[in-house]
Amino acid sequence: MSLVQLYVPTEVSRDIIYKIGQLNLIQFRDLNSKVNEFQRSFVKELRRLDNVERQFNRFKKELDQRDIPVKTFPYESSPIVPQSDIDEHVENAQILEDRLLQLIDSTNSLYEKQKELKQFKATIQGVDNFFVVNAGPQSETSEESALLSQLESQAQEASHGSFISGVISREKVGTLQQILWRILRGNLYYHSEELAEPVYEVHSNEYVNKNSFIIFSHGAIIYDRIKKICESLDADIYDVDATVSLRSDQLAETNMKLADLSAVLTQSENALSSELIAISRDLAKWWEVIAREKAVYQSMNLCDYDDSRKTLVAEGWIPTDEISNLTTTIKGSDDSQSIPTIINVLETTRTPPTFHRTNKFTDAFQNICDAYGIATYREVNPGLPTVITFPFMFAIMFGDLGHGFILTLVALALVLNEKKLGASKHDEIFDMAFSGRYILLLMGIFSMYTGLLYNDIFSRSMTLFSSGWEWPEKFAIGETVLAKQVGTYIFGLDPAWHGSENALLFSNSYKMKLSILMGYTHMSYSYIFSLVNYIHFKSVIDIVGNFIPGLLFMQGIFGYLSLCVVYKWTVNWYAIDKQPPGLLNMLISMFLSPGNVAEPLYEGQASIQVFLLLVALICVPWLLLLKPLYLKRQLDKAAAEYQELPTDEDELEEGDAAAHDDDEPHEEHNFGDIMIHQVIHTIEFCLNCVSHTASYLRLWALSLAHAQLSTVLWTMTIGGSFGATGALGVFMTVFLFAMWFSLTVCILVVMEGTSAMLHSLRLHWVESMSKFFQGEGTLYEPFGFKNLIDL
Incomplete structure (x- = not known):
């Protein structure tokens, strides 16, 4: 990776950054990290594009609500969009939003009127059912029939205001009944019916099941109180005439209004759907253009804008083998410009980002x-x-x-x-x-x-x-048969x-030992990668102080165990008439009783195991002390050299500037920190050699x-x-x-x-x-x- 610096003329900065975005090569550094986001050079343009994205999000929400799919387009090699086209997109988005909001508001108001008419119709029908159907002798007792006749006569005499009727959500019917019963102490008559169809609520965009209700009581004060209770539970109250003829006229008028309103609502819905379908055909293309424009200005905000020189200064990381591709692309864009874009490759001590080329x-x-x-x-x-x-x-x-x-x-x-x-x-x-x-x-x-x-x-x-x-051809029933x-x-x-x-016993032993061998192989070659890292970073102390003792420790114990597993397979124990030794007990006794081998696997086993155990024991202090002592010596040497530095303040400042390139933070460690780190590393390595080897038994x-x-x-x-x-x-x-x-x-x-x-x-x-x-x-x-x- 290389750090490149670009000096881009202001008049072509947008086009150059757009070309760089098409290449997908540079990771820009933020040269304005100490500047507030709202005080950067291109905040105005970003706010303008944010507003357009908000409008597109509104369009997408409306399309999703009506299940209208958005047509997608390929954008792999789109040319640079002129600034005039961006301005046109901004203006068109505002025009479309105003038109769409007008259509939506109009449609919603029509839906609201339709809801009111449907609820009024349901209330009229509920009152009719109450007075006409429920008053029949076949459905009520003589006492209830008399009560209903009395209520109807009182309602007809008093006309309006003799009862309260309306529509309420079905979930709140029980709550309304309980509140009215407790407040009026039972001095009321309440009747409710379920609406045949759910009612569409515009504000929540969902269908709600509701009930119509009719309430009888006495006294104007009580009626006002009942209305307030109903309104507090979001009930809609409607004035329904008490006489049958007037209710019939109300119902006929409501049906006529509903028919007219349905026709207007259908036309409004068609107009809104047509507008949304037209938007869906081009929304993805518009959105991609605006999103790219926004990404360009966000990247330009990371650059240092020199207003006096009319130059945009950018820095970023790029793969070294792609610098020529970047140069060719930018030079091709500068052919018609009087001031070319300058590309510099910077020398830096900063750590670049990690890039792995994949397919x-x-x-x-x-x-x-x-x-x-x-x-x-x-x-x-x-x-x-x-x-x-x-x-x-x-x-x-x-x-x-x-x-x-x-x-x-x-x-x-x-x-x-x-x-x-x-x-x-x-x-x-x-x-x-x-x-x-x-x-x-x-x-x-x-x-x-x-x-x-x-x-x-x-x-x-x-x-x-x-x-x-x-298998033998002849054998007795119940006899243990041995295959040849x-x-x-x-x-x-x-x-x-x-x-x-003994199939399960054989396969268990076989797969368990293969798991140990696989784990040993996997960990060993992984450990070799650490040597590759140490060689690449030229860390000789890590090779001598970490890799070599770690390798000897792991190979001396678990490499030896793996070798014994393979050797045990090569011996025909049945032919030599000996019981094969248990390798797990062998490894345990190697530590608990060095020099004693109860079931020898090969000649000279006791001496070899003692030697390997001594090597492993030597590796522990080797891992623990060598690297910290070496680093302590380096720290002492650096401290002595620092005391011999010149005391002139200017020279010290120059030295600090050279040592801290681009304000790169450097973490300082003392000997105590180094020692603690190495102790943790040593303990983890030694314990992990055991636990990780056992962990590979999950394969078995x-x-x-x-x-x-x-x-x-x-x-x-x-x-x-x-x-x-x-x-x-x-x-x-x-x-x-x-x-x-x-x-x-x-x-x-x-x-x-x-x-x-x-x-x-x-x-x-x-x-x-x-x-x-x-x-x-x-x-x-x-x-x-x-x-x-x-x-």
């Missing part, structure tokens, strides 16, 4: 590592080995040819249709799977490979080659082990759990259908196959696959990357026009 295949693997931490500038990138080790660690735990084949088919479908799927919108879970489609593909392919090694396909075995074991070895199976696990009594545990769960699922579903015959057998086979396949996909592929993926992720983040990864970098985020809007 669509490696991007997902790099994101896995970046999620843990951004690599320090120019340290070993763990993303490259992760391309192979991550899916392979997953496959060790997920080893099954059938399950791996299903996963591979799913990943292939995503890969082969990536252009079509990438252009459409999906939910978050699908987007995660789609972004990691190449990870899924490798996970499936590696799982098929390890499934062949385990000789597992949906928990069944395959006989691809001749078995290396031969007649050769070696060419590839993977011999199918003769499937179904044998999850592989065993996956195989056993697959066996149980087969036995309890489709495995029990093969014994039935006839129509029942056909039905059982079809039904249990569907059950088996569904559970296999849901449980073994999706759930078990997710679990194995998370465990593989942990092995890379904790066990592997802790051996070399510093992760103190900052991500390279160049200025560009990708993903500015999300429609």
